[in-house]
Amino acid sequence: MEDIYLKPPEAKRSRRARKRERIALVSTHGYVAAEPPLGLPDTGGQVVYVLELAKKLAQLGYAVDIWTRRFEDQPETEKVDDHVQIIRMKCGGKEFIPKEYLYKKLPEWTENALRYIGKKKFKYAFINSHYWDAGLAGQHMAEELDIPHIHTPHSIGSWKQKLMRGDFPDDEQRLEETYNFSRRIHHENTLYRECDMVVATSPIQLDMFKDDYGIDGDKLVMIPPGYDDNRFFQISKASRESIRESMGYAPDAKVISCIGRLARNKGMDLLVDAFAVVARKHDKAILRLAVGSENDQTTEDPMLKELMEKIEAHGIQDRVILSGSLDDPDMPDFYRAADIFCLPSRYEPFGMTAIEAMACGTPTVVTTHGGLFRTLTYGVDALYADSFDAEDFGYTILKALRHPAIHNRLAYGGAHKVRSLFTWTGIAQQLLKVVEGRSTPRLEVTPAG
The missing domain is CATH 3.40.50.2000 (Glycogen Phosphorylase B;)
Structure with missing residues (x-):
């Protein structure tokens, strides 16, 4: 592999002073919002993960756009924090769509997102997608924009299928109808091979990416989720x-x-x-x-x-x-x-x-x-x-x-x-190191430090 040569610290500081580099976080399903309604369908820990990661990346010197789906009566954009915004693109009408079947509508979503990016003249250092539905959209975006794509699955289809089959051995048909395992695992196999890097959140996931999907170890990295230590701490x-x-x-x-x-x-x-x-x-x-x-x-x-x-x-x-x-x-x-x-x-x-x-x-x-x-x-x-x-x-x-x-x-x-x-600052720094440490042609970016 070729080495990556970064600009000296003085040059990087000067560049950041002029304009922040942008990062795109893609999380298409559920109710993604600055104050997310946790507990609503498909809206839980992953939404918190993406929001907190975005905030820490902004603190480390980037401008961060969180890309998601626009449905019901949601606004097109929403400010989360300084240098962090949510951008929502329409697809599949105004109704909520479960994450297991959202992938069917994502080509429309991606085309809308790419048009918006072109209109705004956004230039991204890299894309980090979350869950397999967003991974499909993120891969399409990365190829069109010719930028790195780091994918964080959060959940693995093969593992969930095995465990739920064991728990409900007589409900094979219902499980397939509900969770759409066959299509999900098919798309996961393709996605994990096409993206630049796959992020596991635990040692178990690392093993399963290798054993169930045949992903090479040099394409895998483990970064655990984080928590907000400014909110969650011991008291008297x-x-x-x-x-x-x-x-x-x-x-x-x-x-x-x-x-x-x-x-x-x-x-x-x-x-x-x-x-x-x-x-x-x-x-x-x-x-x-x-x-x-x-x-x-x-x-x-x-x-x-x-x-x-x-x-x-x-x-x-x-x-x-x-x-x-x-x-x-x-x-x-x-x-x-x-x-x-x-x-x-x-x-x-x-x-x-x-x-x-x-x-x-x-x-x-x-x-x-x-x-x-x-x-x-x-x-x-x-x-x-x-x-x-x-x-x-x-x-x-x-x-x-x-x-x-x-x-x-x-x-x-x-x-x-x-x-x-598990603090979020450490998680964000690890993600930046993943991009900084890769040497494929699309991964020659200058991190914001």
Whole structure:
């Protein structure tokens, strides 16, 4: 490979003083907004990831455009922060389109985006796309603009398919209709070979890109997700007690919390079954669930009905607090008020909520089918349990509830781990190094430092 020769620091500073280089982040599905409505369909951790990454890239000297789909009554552009804006392009009409089927409309989206770029005379240093639908659009854009394309899948089709087949072996046809695995995996195979670099968010993903898709190791890099350390951090015991009181928790209550969408792979049913185990052994334990819906109307979601029926079958109605998803500003205190945070996902590329909870000093239990657990030291940073064994998950929660030494060690160790590995500034710097370190013809760019 040829070496990349960068301009000397003086020249780079002069160039930045004249005009910031631009970066395009492409994330086409869901409700992407400066204040995202987390919990709405296809709107969760990935949206937070893209927004926070954009802000940090701007702080490092770039102008960042977040490209997404325009639907319903959304404005064409929206300012997020200094030097960060959202640009929305129309395709497929005004109705919401699930991410599994959005790819059919993306040729129209890409053509609209390219016309807009030409009109505005934007020049991008590189494109970073997120999830496979945006990857298809980002690859087309990169080829037309002759610029680098770095793709961050977040989720891998082959892995999700395997896990959901194992979880629901009799629902093969329904799973295919819902998640469109065959078309997704086909497009992923093509995308991973055509883009310049693929970003894994965990060691598990690195393995699967190689084993399931045959991607060469020199085309892969691992960059974990980040969290906002200006929002998620530990507080004093007195402040925590005040927050718990404002939320209506009894002083002696042991609160087990979880937040996520009502999707099969999120494992809310597993957590309810696990909590039933906890409730039999600990009379002060309560479960606090904040759930968003795959449907627009949460109360009409059949999965919510199933969850409520399961709670009633266990006879734990008076021990479970069930509500809708939270506004983003409420998230830090939601984590801080809990005694234990759980991530019960059967499939989770990483687990952003677990990282945020650990940063707040809340002992955390995750499953072994998420991308996060291989990064953690059991009993020091967090605990983990089998994602199909409610007894195992329940007794793992009890370990942290019953033993103060374990609880305190996890509170300290988890916060220390995420501070050392997962801040957004470090994530943004790693992404820039990926571009800086590649030597394909389209990757000869001058980073903003």
